[in-house]
Amino acid sequence: MKLLHKIFLALSLFIITSFSADTTVYVCDSSTSVAYHQSKLCRGLKACTHTIIAVTQTKAINTYGKRACKICY
Ligand SMILES: [Zn+2]
Secondary structure (H helix, E strand, O other): OHHHHHHHHHHHHHHHHHHHOOOEEEEEOOOOOOEEEOOOOOHHHOOOOOOEEEEEHHHHHHOOOOEEOOOOO
8 A cells, every 4th residue: 555655755846846847828919819829830829910929828818918839729
């Protein structure tokens, strides 16, 4: 049982670490855009007439209020 407990601890630690690692996403710096993108080259960003900015995924959601793009996610 002790070994199982250790495995469980290591596993949960791994999950927490991988989730907190923030990825860089791209958003169109316009109030009309709704999504953040995995790549600057996503065709969802082609219509963007504003500046494309690189931010963390957390910031894109919390600060910019964007959701994941349906094309690249
Ligand atoms: Zn996209």
